[in-house]
Structure formats: structure tokens, C-alpha cells
Amino acid sequence: MYLKNIEIKNFRLLKDVSLTLQKDSTVIVGRNNSGKTSLTEIFRRFFTNKNSSFILEDFSLASIDKFKDALQAIIDEKDESIVRNLLPSIDLILTVDYADNKDDYGALSEFVIDLNENTTEAKIKISYQLKKDGKLDTLFSGITNKNKNELIKLLKERIPQTYTTIVTAIDPNDPENTTEVEMSKLKCCIGVDFINAQRGLDDVTQSEKDVLGKVLTNIFRSASTPTAPAEMQKKSKELEAVVNNLQEKVDTEVKEKVDALLPALGIFGYPGLSDPNLSAETTLDVKTILESNTTIRYQQDNGISFPETYNGLGSRNLIYMLFKLFEFFRAYQSNPIEIQIHIIFIEEPEAHLHPQMQEVFIRKLNEIAEEFSKKMNKGKKWPIQFIVSSHSTHIANEAEFESIRYFFTKKNPTLETIIKDLNAEFVAVERKDDREFIHKYLTLTKCDLYFADKAMLIEGPTERILMPTFIKKIDNEISFKKLSSQYISVVEIGGAYAYHFYKFLDFLELKTLIITDLDSTELEGHHAAVPVNKGTYTSNIGLKEWFKKNSDDNINLQEIRKKKNEDKVQGYRRITFQIPEEGKTACGRSFEDAFMIANASLFDLKNADGDTLEDEAFEKAKEKKNCKANFAVELSMNEAPWIIPFYIKEGLMWLAEGNIEQPKSEEELKNE
Numbered sequence: 274m275y276l277k278n279i280e281i282k283n284f285r286l287l288k289d290v291s292l293t294l295q296k297d298s299t300v301i302v303g304r305n306n307s308g309k310t311s312l313t314e315i316f317r318r319f320f321t322n323k324n325s326s327f328i329l330e331d332f333s334l335a336s337i338d339k340f341k342d343a344l345q346a347i348i349d350e351k352d353e354s355i356v357r358n359l360l361p362s363i364d365l366i367l368t369v370d371y372a373d374n375k376d377d378y379g380a381l382s383e384f385v386i387d388l389n390e391n392t393t394e395a396k397i398k399i400s401y402q403l404k405k406d407g408k409l410d411t412l413f414s415g416i417t418n419k420n421k422n423e424l425i426k427l428l429k430e431r432i433p434q435t436y437t438t439i440v441t442a443i444d445p446n447d448p449e450n451t452t453e454v455e456m457s458k459l460k461c462c463i464g465v466d467f468i469n470a471q472r473g474l475d476d477v478t479q480s481e482k483d484v485l486g487k488v489l490t491n492i493f494r495s496a497s498t499p500t501a502p503a504e505m506q507k508k509s510k511e512l513e514a515v516v517n518n519l520q521e522k523v524d525t526e527v528k529e530k531v532d533a534l535l536p537a538l539g540i541f542g543y544p545g546l547s548d549p550n551l552s553a554e555t556t557l558d559v560k561t562i563l564e565s566n567t568t569i570r571y572q573q574d575n576g577i578s579f580p581e582t583y584n585g586l587g588s589r590n591l592i593y594m595l596f597k598l599f600e601f602f603r604a605y606q607s608n609p610i611e612i613q614i615h616i617i618f619i620e621e622p623e624a625h626l627h628p629q630m631q632e633v634f635i636r637k638l639n640e641i642a643e644e645f646s647k648k649m650n651k652g653k654k655w656p657i658q659f660i661v662s663s664h665s666t667h668i669a670n671e672a673e674f675e676s677i678r679y680f681f682t683k684k685n686p687t688l689e690t691i692i693k694d695l696n697a698e699f700v701a702v703e704r705k706d707d708r709e710f711i712h713k714y715l716t717l718t719k720c721d722l723y724f725a726d727k728a729m730l731i732e733g734p735t736e737r738i739l740m741p742t743f744i745k746k747i748d749n750e751i752s753f754k755k756l757s758s759q760y761i762s763v764v765e766i767g768g769a770y771a772y773h774f775y776k777f778l779d780f781l782e783l784k785t786l787i788i789t790d791l792d793s794t795e796l797e798g799h800h801a802a803v804p805v806n807k808g809t810y811t812s813n814i815g816l817k818e819w820f821k822k823n824s825d826d827n828i829n830l831q832e833i834r835k836k837k838n839e840d841k842v843q844g845y846r847r848i849t850f851q852i853p854e855e856g857k858t859a860c861g862r863s864f865e866d867a868f869m870i871a872n873a874s875l876f877d878l879k880n881a882d883g884d885t886l887e888d889e890a891f892e893k894a895k896e897k898k899n900c901k902a903n904f905a906v907e908l909s910m911n912e913a914p915w916i917i918p919f920y921i922k923e924g925l926m927w928l929a930e931g932n933i934e935q936p937k938s939e940e941e942l943k944n945e
Contacts, residue, residue, distance in 0.1 A: 286307070299660050369381060
């Protein structure tokens with residue numbers, strides 16, 4: 274049994290999203306403010322707060338207008354049922370797959386309401402909605418017009434008073450067949466815990482007991498419950514026995530000494546005060562001792578132990594997460610009702626961890642759960658599912674490709690979160706090569722495409738070394754948002770492999786500039802390089818894949834050179850390759866000779882233009898072939914004025930502009 278799918282409606286940026294989960298771990302990635310924290314927060318509101326509490330600002334921006342529509346319906350004296358249907362609610366819809374537990378639903382039985390024996394899914398809706406007992410009048414009382422400011426002000430006050438949480442079981446085969454269920458029943462079936470970001474481990478003013486020591490206290494509490502496993506209860510009782518022995522000494526020797534410190538009331542000489550005798554009673558409670566006086570220390574070989582604050586933040590963070598997982602596991606074991614699904618949200622586990630440790634953590638996460646089950650639960654599986662949200666390229670790229678869920682925002686017409694599932698997108702057989710290449714490449718290079726605002730795919734080290742200088746020059750020419758102030762991921766990939774990224778970039782909806790070379794050859798295939806004026810074909814697979822229409826197309830060099838700017842844009846991607854400089858006809862084959870043609874005087878090229886200039890630049894570029902990085906470094910250090918090759922300048926200007934419009938769907942194109 275596992276949580277298969279999550280749907281969220283009208284919560285902050287999560288206007289209407291659907292998220293499929295893996296059976297073990299799902300990794301959430303995306304730029305800042307893309308809705309990752311909101312996913313965690315809606316579960317926290319519904320599952321940890323005794324009374325789920327939301328405010329008007331928690332509703333998505335698009336749903337605010339629904340309150341206005343409901344008010345208008347009241348003014349128009351519409352039926353109450355119509356008005357209620359217009360009002361927005363914050364919904365969390367969970368789909369549980371119980372195919373593996375078909376003969377034993379356990380606590381899930383409350384939510385299995387269909388009669389179809391072949392159905393192995395249960396649907397549960399948790400909704401923060403208007404109360405049923407006449408609260409409609411209270412919500413809109415005294416509001417006589419649709420003045421938005423007045424309406425919002427009153428809604429802020431009234432929503433917490435008039436809204437409540439309702440849990441409903443839904444027949445997956447018939448949405449009209451529903452049954453209301455108590456929230457407590459859901460919590461008996463699904464448990465939710467959190468390991469939050471910003472855990473306070475780096476706060477030196479914070480007492481140790483508030484971090485690792487406090488986790489130890491919670492573990493003891495679980496161990497001492499009547500429903501805890503026998504071995505846990507045994508250790509708990511042994512600990513209590515030690516404290517009880519201490520209590521006997523406290524009740525005799527300590528009591529006698531403390532009583533001697535108390536004043537005799539008779540010295541006041543006031544009637545009635547001399548009658549009672551004061552006596553001290555000191556009670557030792559094992560929970561209080563652990564919580565207030567227990568710290569975690571690190572033992573050294575020479576007998577010295579250091580407090581937890583003396584260890585590095587990365588080690589403390591890792592130990593803390595391990596302690597929390599163990600605490601959640603022990604709480605699961607001690608629960609009087611065995612939950613069927615246990616969801617644990619882990620936010621930004623990368624805090625303070627070096628890159629290699631981040632990779633180890635995400636790889637070992639499921640192994641930790643298996644070890645707990647094997648060694649401490651008699652082999653019975655802990656029904657755990659992890660949801661990890663991260664900004665770490667190391668975690669994102671080390672995670673299994675199918676476990677990645679990509680969050681990003683777009684206007685539609687208000688800003689909202691879109692969730693994309695890599696597993697669903699790249700599962701097709703025809704995407705296998707792309708999928709395998711991209712996953713291997715991301716794992717090896719740790720590139721940050723998941724978190725970037727825009728991206729560039731470049732040929733090699735020359736462009737990479739010079740790109741900061743290019744960007745600086747472009748920024749000096751433009752009046753709109755500077756490239757240097759945008760988060761641009763630069764991926765060094767080469768023309769032979771860039772095409773593997775085309776569909777992936779479309780999937781990410783990431784505005785990307787692909788800078789590549791014409792790579793002119795005299796004959797078809799991978800033959801010797803020649804200047805552009807002598808070439809008839811290209812050896813650049815990326816260019817061929819970009820412009821071909823059918824699988825057997827073999828586009829020649831002249832066709833490529835005739836392409837217009839609109840042909841160089843596909844969806845969120847633009848490709849740029851060598852073209853003549855403004856006012857010239859000579860064209861470079863690669864970056865080096867294109868740069869020389871653009872800056873002919875800098876390289877003592879005698880001919881001003883034409884085929885001869887191409888040939889000269891081509892021959893000089895061959896000299897730089899084996900030392901391209903040196904060529905780039907020399908240029909970046911050269912104080913003499915030089916210009917960016919026109920094809921790169923043209924591409925960077927396109928990239929610097931605002932985000933492009935959403936590409937039209939195939940259906941929209943068909944209808945045009």
C-alpha cells in the first residue's frame with residue numbers, strides 16, 4: 274500500500290496541481306518560490322494541527338475572485354447551493370494504491386467505499402471549506418457590494434470563523450458516491466512527519482537539549498508507551514528502575530537535608546501558622562531528566578568527550594536527521610493503531626553537508642529505512658515514503674531519474690505552480706537514449722538546469738572561459754534586465770551531444786540558448802574540416818537534428834546557412850551558429866575562426882573580407898586547435914578592444930530578453 278498521487282487545489286501557488294509519488298522516495302526540485310514549501314505546508318496544516326488553520330492569503334490568487342462571484346450570486350438572490358458551489362475551498366486529494374493489501378485494508382477500510390472488486394485505489398479528499406451549519410450568512414453578513422478592498426478585509430476576519438476541515442471518501446469509479454469520515458480515522462491510516470529546513474544547528478546560543486538531546490527524549494516517550502514493542506518497553510523500564518533507585522535515596526537522605534533548610538512557621542508567632550509543618554518532596558521524572566539534563570556528546574579515545582556543538586555543522590545535521598528518522602520509526606512502532614502509510618517530508622537535507630555527503634545521503638535514505646525494518650522490526654516493512662525537497666544539484670542529479678518532480682511557476686493568467694514528472698515524460702521507448710544520456714551527464718557534471726532561470730549550451734572551454742566577458746559586454750549595450758543579474762546555467766556539451774537535451778529543455782520550459790558551430794565538411798559524414806566556402810555538408814549532429822523534418826533528412830550546409838532567425842527558435846530554445854559579421858560575407862566554421870574574422874586586425878589578417886579572409890582565419894584557427902583554452906585566456910586578459918562574434922551577440926541579446934510566450938500546443942496549431 275502506498276500514496277500514489279497527490280492533488281492540490283487553491284493553496285497559494287498550487288492552484289491546481291497533480292503530483293505522482295514513487296513507492297520509496299520522491300525528490301522535489303525547482304527554482305526558489307516555485308511552490309515546493311507549499312507542498313510540505315499543506316500537509317503540515319492538515320495532519321499536525323489539531324484544528325486546521327488557514328487564512329485568506331493561503332488561497333490561490335485566482336480563487337479570490339470566486340468569493341466575489343459568490344457574493345454576486347447572493348446579491349442576485351441565487352439558491353444557497355449555487356452560492357456554496359461558487360465558494361473556493363483548499364483541497365488536498367490523496368489517491369492510495371492498495372493492490373498489495375487487497376485482502377487486508379486495515380484502517381484504510383473506512384475509505385474504500387466502491388463495490389468494484391477490480392478497483393485497487395481509494396480516493397480521499399481533505400477540504401478546508403465553508404461550514405454547513407448556516408455559516409454562509411455569517412461569511413457575507415453586512416457586505417452589500419463587490420468592493421474588493423472591503424470584501425478582502427472582512428474575509429480575512431471571517432474565514433477562520435466560518436471555514437472548517439472536512440474529510441471525504443470518494444468512490445474512484447463514481448465521484449458522486451462520497452462518504453464523510455472523521456479526520457482521526459485518516460490519521461490512523463496515514464501518518465505524516467517532517468524534518469524541517471533551517472534546523473537551528475548553527476545557533477550557538479541554543480541549548481543542546483533543544484536539538485539532539487530533545488530527539489532522545491521523544492524516542493524515550495515512544496518506548497515507554499504500552500503499545501511499544503517489548504524490547505523497547507524493557508529498555509524503558511530498566512531506565513525507570515535506575516531512576517526509582519535514585520528516588521529512594523532522595524526520599525530519605527535528600528529529604529532530610531532539604532527539610533533542614535525550611536524555616537519553622539512558628540517563629541512568626543501568628544495563630545494557625547505554627548500548626549502545619551512544611552516538608553519537602555523532590556520527585557525525579559525520567560522524562561524530565563532526559564529532556565532537561567541529557568546532552569549528546571562525542572567520545573574521544575583519550576577519555577574526553579565533547580558536547581555536540583563542538584562537532585561540525587554537517588556532521589550534526591546528518592546525525593540530527595538520522596535521530597529524527599529513528600524517532601519517527603519508534604513512534605510508528607509504538608502507535609496503538611498500525612498506520613498503513615507513513616509519509617516523511619525532508620526539506621533541504623543539504624544544509625551544511627559537503628557535496629559527496631549529499632550524494633551519499635540521497636542514495637542511502639531508503640537503505641536506512643530498510644535497516645530499521647530488518648534489525649528492529651523483525652523484518653516487517655516500515656511503510657515509509659520520503660518526499661525530499663532540495664536546491665542541491667548534487668542531490669537532484671544523484672537521485673534516480675524517475676523520482677524527480679520539477680516545480681516551476683508561470684502566469685496563467687496569475688502566477689501558479691506547474692509540476693512536471695520526469696518519469697512520465699521520458700518513459701517512452703523513443704526517449705530511452707535521451708533519458709540515459711541526460712541522467713549520466715547530469716550525474717557526472719552536476720549541472721543546475723533544474724534551478725536556473727535560463728540556460729546556455731555551449732561547445733567547449735573557449736566559450737566557457739570567455740562567456741563572463743561576453744555577458745559583461747552585452748550588459749553594457751542593453752537597457753533591459755542585465756544577463757549578469759539572471760541565474761543562467763551554462764552547460765558545456767558540444768555539438769555532437771546537444772540534441773539529447775532538446776526535449777529535456779522543452780520539458781523544463783527553460784529558455785535556453787544553444788551556441789554551436791557550423792562544422793563545415795566537403796563531403797557528407799564526418800570528413801575533414803574545410804572552410805565554409807569550400808563546404809557542402811556539416812558534421813554537427815545538433816544542427817542536423819534541429820532542422821530535419823523527417824528521420825531520413827540529410828540537410829546540407831547551404832540550406833542551414835539560409836535559415837532565418839525564426840527558424841532558429843523552437844519553443845523555449847534558440848540555436849545560434851556562425852554567420853557573417855554585419856556588412857561582411859566571410860563566415861567562420863568554428864568559434865576561433867569566427868572570432869578572428871570579427872577581429873581581423875587583432876590577428877594581422879591581411880584580407881578584409883570574402884573567401885580569402887575565411888581561408889586565412891581557418892588556417893590560423895587550426896594553429897589554436899590543440900590549445901583552445903590558452904586562446905580563450907589570452908583573449909580574456911587582452912586589454913586591446915575586441916568585439917563579440919555576431920552570431921553569439923545575436924543569441925545573447927535574445928537570451929537577455931524577458932521570458933518568451935508559452936509555445937502553442939499541437940492542438941492549437943492544428944486549429945489555426
